[in-house]
Amino acid sequence: MASTAVAHDFQYSSPAHQAQTAIAGMWLFLATEVLLFGGLILCWIFSRHANQPGFDAGARETTLWIGTLNTALLVTSSFAYSVGLAFIRAGNARAMIWCLRAAVLLGMVFLALKFGLEWHRDFAEHLFPAAPQFKLHGAGQGGARLFFVFYFISTALHGVHMMVGIALVFWIIVRARRGAFSPLYHTPVQAVGLYWSFVDIVWLTLYPLIYLIGRG
Amino acid sequence: MRRAFAKLLGTWLLLLLLGALEFASSFLPLARCWRPLIMLPGVLMILAVAVSFMEVRKGPTIIRAFAAAAAFWLLILLALGSADPLTRIDYRLQTGEEHDATISSPP
Numbered sequence: 255m256a257s258t259a260v261a262h263d264f265q266y267s268s269p270a271h272q273a274q275t276a277i278a279g280m281w282l283f284l285a286t287e288v289l290l291f292g293g294l295i296l297c298w299i300f301s302r303h304a305n306q307p308g309f310d311a312g313a314r315e316t317t318l319w320i321g322t323l324n325t326a327l328l329v330t331s332s333f334a335y336s337v338g339l340a341f342i343r344a345g346n347a348r349a350m351i352w353c354l355r356a357a358v359l360l361g362m363v364f365l366a367l368k369f370g371l372e373w374h375r376d377f378a379e380h381l382f383p384a385a386p387q388f389k390l391h392g393a394g395q396g397g398a399r400l401f402f403v404f405y406f407i408s409t410a411l412h413g414v415h416m417m418v419g420i421a422l423v424f425w426i427i428v429r430a431r432r433g434a435f436s437p438l439y440h441t442p443v444q445a446v447g448l449y450w451s452f453v454d455i456v457w458l459t460l461y462p463l464i465y466l467i468g469r470g
Numbered sequence: 471m472r473r474a475f476a477k478l479l480g481t482w483l484l485l486l487l488l489g490a491l492e493f494a495s496s497f498l499p500l501a502r503c504w505r506p507l508i509m510l511p512g513v514l515m516i517l518a519v520a521v522s523f524m525e526v527r528k529g530p531t532i533i534r535a536f537a538a539a540a541a542f543w544l545l546i547l548l549a550l551g552s553a554d555p556l557t558r559i560d561y562r563l564q565t566g567e568e569h570d571a572t573i574s575s576p577p
Contacts, residue, residue: 274529274530277529277533278529278530278532278533278536281532281533281536281537282536284536284540285536285537285539285540285543288540288541288543288544289540289543289544289547292543292544292547292548293547295548296547296548296551296552299548299551299552299555299556300551300552300555303552303555303556304555306502310502322489322493325489326486326489329482329485329486329489329515329519330482332519332523333478333479333481333482333485333523335523336478336522336523337475337478340471340474340475340478341471343471343474344471344474346471447523447524448524451519451520451523451524452524454519454523455516455519455520458512458515458516458519459512459516461492461512462492462496462508462509462512463509465496466492466493466495466496466508466509467496467505467506467508467509468505469496469497
């Protein structure tokens with residue numbers, strides 16, 4: 255892998271320059287993602303302010319234990335990935351692969367809980383905002399429906415990001431098994447790690463907006 | 471490696487602690503308008519992930535510039551976007567139904 259470690263494209267002055275550019279590019283991409291999710295947060299502020307009782311009534315219908323457990327799972331997944339990155343920097347590719355497997359497994363458990371269990375329950379309890387027999391009635395029904403519009407769109411968008419992240423981590427694992435990474439060259443591991451942690455950050459924002467603020 | 475692992479482990483434990491704090495604070499009897507303050511531990515969690523897992527302090531300055539720009543534009547988006555709804559005064563519309571209800575209510 256030494257040849258991979260020293261190789262760099264012609265437009266870069268050194269492998270380190272190429273690596274720094276790749277990481278900076280990932281940060282720039284994540285900056286655009288912040289604005290994508292920013293619009294969603296703005297919708298939450300606007301909708302809750304105009305429909306507080308109904309919006310909070312909707313929040314109380316969410317499954318708190320799944321949201322809380324998923325938060326712990328994602329935080330742990332990010333931790334596992336970061337430990338994997340530390341392992342490849344120390345030259346231990348085998349340990350990195352195990353850490354990445356743990357990270358991706360935790361991510362898959364997150365998705366199973368979110369879409370296999372929580373969404374299933376939400377649909378069964380008529381919490382889908384377009385459901386003709388929507389669970390919540392009364393004056394705040396409109397606000398509650400708005401909450402669940404936010405809930406389904408934001409969790410779906412986050413779920414899509416999770417799936418992309420899982421595919422990327424799998425790709426890193428496959429490449430690592432072929433011996434593509436070393437302490438000198440592991441830029442893709444670092445770039446995917448940034449994306450994986452960003453998906454974690456998005457959830458850390460959504461968790462209180464969906465599950466916590468409306469309660470009480 | 472041992473030092474890096476200890477640092478990451480410390481961050482993970484801090485994140486779990488802050489998560490528990492956020493969860494517990496959601497049970498505080500706060501007024502509805504103050505309940506978004508529950509997010510404060512969450513903001514600290516985001517900072518911890520950015521600093522420790524994403525290593526925003528390491529690498530070239532352009533990385534920090536992109537991260538700061540993202541935070542700045544998010545702030546602009548949220549501040550300008552929410553300025554109108556948060557400062558608007560809504561007056562109740564007197565509808566015919568309410569008027570009729572008032573008339574028909576017993577003395």
